[in-house]
Amino acid sequence: xxxxxxxxxxxxxxxxxxxxxxxxxxxxxxxxxxxxxxxxxxxxxxxxxxxxxxxxxxxxxxxxxxxxxxxxxxxxxxxxxxxxxxxxxxxxxxxxxxxxxxxxxxxxxxxxxxxxxxxxxxxxxxxxxxxxxxxxxxxxxxxxxxxxxxxxxxxxxxxxxxxxxxxxxxxxxxxxxxxxxxxxxxxxxxxxxxxxxxxxxxxxxxxxxxxxxxxxx
Amino acid sequence: xxxxxxxxxxxxxxxxxxxxxxxxxxxxxxxxxxxxxxxxxxxxxxxxxxxxxxxxxxxxxxxxxxxxxxxxxxxxxxxxxxxxxxxxxxxxxxxxxxxxxxxxxxxxxxxxxxxxxxxxxxxxxxxxxxxxxxxxxxxxxxxxxxxxxxxxxxxxxxxxxxxxxxxxxxxxxxxxxxxxxxxxxxxxxxxxxxxxxxxx
Numbered sequence: 001x002x003x004x005x006x007x008x009x010x011x012x013x014x015x016x017x018x019x020x021x022x023x024x025x026x027x028x029x030x031x032x033x034x035x036x037x038x039x040x041x042x043x044x045x046x047x048x049x050x051x052x053x054x055x056x057x058x059x060x061x062x063x064x065x066x067x068x069x070x071x072x073x074x075x076x077x078x079x080x081x082x083x084x085x086x087x088x089x090x091x092x093x094x095x096x097x098x099x100x101x102x103x104x105x106x107x108x109x110x111x112x113x114x115x116x117x118x119x120x121x122x123x124x125x126x127x128x129x130x131x132x133x134x135x136x137x138x139x140x141x142x143x144x145x146x147x148x149x150x151x152x153x154x155x156x157x158x159x160x161x162x163x164x165x166x167x168x169x170x171x172x173x174x175x176x177x178x179x180x181x182x183x184x185x186x187x188x189x190x191x192x193x194x195x196x197x198x199x200x201x202x203x204x205x206x207x208x209x210x211x212x213x214x215x216x217x
Numbered sequence: 218x219x220x221x222x223x224x225x226x227x228x229x230x231x232x233x234x235x236x237x238x239x240x241x242x243x244x245x246x247x248x249x250x251x252x253x254x255x256x257x258x259x260x261x262x263x264x265x266x267x268x269x270x271x272x273x274x275x276x277x278x279x280x281x282x283x284x285x286x287x288x289x290x291x292x293x294x295x296x297x298x299x300x301x302x303x304x305x306x307x308x309x310x311x312x313x314x315x316x317x318x319x320x321x322x323x324x325x326x327x328x329x330x331x332x333x334x335x336x337x338x339x340x341x342x343x344x345x346x347x348x349x350x351x352x353x354x355x356x357x358x359x360x361x362x363x364x365x366x367x368x369x370x371x372x373x374x375x376x377x378x379x380x381x382x383x384x385x386x387x388x389x390x391x392x393x394x395x396x397x398x399x400x401x402x403x404x405x406x407x408x409x410x411x412x413x414x415x416x417x
Binding site: 008009012013016017018019021024025027028031032038039040041042043044045046047048049050051052053054055056057058059060064065067068069071072075078092093096097120121122123124 | 248250253254257258261262263265266267269270279280283284287288291292293295296303305306309310312313314316317321326327328329330332334335336337346350353354357358361362372373375376377379380381382384397400401404407409
């Protein structure tokens with residue numbers, strides 16, 4: 001299981017429903033696969049429910065009730081199968097966003113080791129993208145002009161701070177510089193959420209900085 | 218009001234039920250409108266309060282949200298499982314997701330994902346974690362009223378008003394770090410702790 005997890009304050013915002021869409025998509029994929037975080041989120045949701053129960057009720061008239069009752073006929077209760085399907089290898093959210101599988105995506109090459117495919121979530125302030133790093137490949141040294149969330153979906157990578165494997169979740173702020181290198185054994189696929197474009201510090205790639213724009217939407 | 222149902226089932230022997238989970242059961246089984254009406258009378262005023270505490274929704278939108286959430290409760294009652302969640306938690310989750318979706322609709326977000334898509338399903342608990350879960354739930358509900366005002370106020374802003382930690386910091390004119398540490402202190406008091414075991 002993962003060694004790296006979202007911090008508690010991030011999980012709190014996630015449970016309260018206040019995280020921006022692209023970020024909550026990324027957190028939810030980690031949480032779906034991590035028992036510890038799932039239990040944590042469950043308790044944080046219980047907290048939300050108890051605050052909800054303690055709200056000062058605001059009167060709702062009979063007209064509202066009748067309006068809903070009148071609509072029940074059109075809305076038959078749905079049949080549900082309560083057994084929970086095991087998480088699929090490709091997270092359901094990604095399948096929806098990719099409209100297919102990894103092979104159906106359009107990739108943009110950046111150097112020889114890195115390919116990026118942008119996913120459209122509709123979140124206007126965040127870019128959600130898949131990063132494909134060739135086995136042993138290195139992403140040029142970069143900092144972030146904003147925050148970056150990374151979730152390892154397949155394989156793993158390392159940087160000066162540690163080694164990250166499938167399921168690991170990382171959150172980095174604007175000041176953190178790193179040059180991730182994929183593990184030698186296999187290609188690495190990560191999901192990343194940015195709220196500002198990357199900024200390469202590696203002189204060979206610095207010319208790209210003015211062209212790096214946030215591919216949000 | 219709480220009691221233990223005597224329904225031994227596949228190793229999980231207790232599912233605690235209350236009035237509200239019984240109502241959900243009756244809706245799922247018999248499309249029981251009386252049960253639905255009881256749920257409505259209790260939860261709709263809370264939903265309206267929840268809708269309005271975000272303060273950006275008009276009264277009309279709040280009414281719209283109440284209707285939408287109650288219709289979802291009717292439709293999805295069959296998915297409710299008293300072993301996995303308290304009825305009120307389940308209903309709160311629907312209200313939270315619908316409110317988030319409504320905000321996004323109002324902001325003309327064009328997205329293939331709904332808030333429900335990014336909130337994971339409850340897993341099937343084993344008997345042990347079920348007990349643990351109920352204990353946690355009781356503890357949180359018991360302790361939530363004992364929090365110092367400054368912590369309770371921030372939790373209310375985050376959860377009920379739906380604001381991010383940095384929005385809360387801006388609004389209250391206090392540093393983001395202070396917001397985070399108050400949230401952390403509150404969670405400690407509620408015994409919501411990160412368990413980080415090396416292996417799982």
